[in-house]
Amino acid sequence: MNLAKTVLIVDDIYINRRVLVKSLQNAGYDVLEAENGKQAIELLKNYDVFCVLLDIEMPVMNGIETLHYIRSQMPKPKSEVKVFAITAYNNSTIHDYLDFSDFDGMITKPFSIQQIEKLLSQT
Ligand SMILES: [Mg+2]
Structure with missing residues (x-):
């Protein structure tokens, strides 16, 4: 495995993961x-x-909790990994009650692989 180019996909919906896995591979x-x-x-x-491509709404540990853990509990340089939120929310109201400021960017569902590749190529 070429670890320099490994992307971690985190989503509770199997089909969402499959689409991302196939596209990124x-x-x-x-x-x-x-x-x-x-x-x-x-x-x-x-x-x-x-x-990391990180879904927001997930059971067990959601995306906001996960990002908080990564940024506050993991040692450097892992705490500084680029994390992009995957969210179905495409209007600005979500920003009123969720803090996305620690994310490096956002992918809005339904996403396109072009959108994701553009984001990754800027990383
Ligand atoms: Mg979800």
Whole structure:
């Protein structure tokens, strides 16, 4: 595995993960996947990843809690990994009650692979 180009995909919906896994593999990335934040943190502890695509609404540990853990509890440089939120919310009201300021960017569902590739290429 080329760890410099490994993307961690975190989403509780299987089909969402499949779409992202296939698209990113086709674009040449290696992929790790988790279905909640708890699994994602375990993977982050054990692997070096290039960036994280993190769903917001998930059981067990949601995206906001997961990001908070990464930024506040993990040692550097893992605490500084690029994290992009995957969210179905496409209007600004979500910003009124959720803090996205620690995310490095956002992918809005339904996403396109072009949108994701553009984001990753800027990383
Ligand atoms: Mg979800």
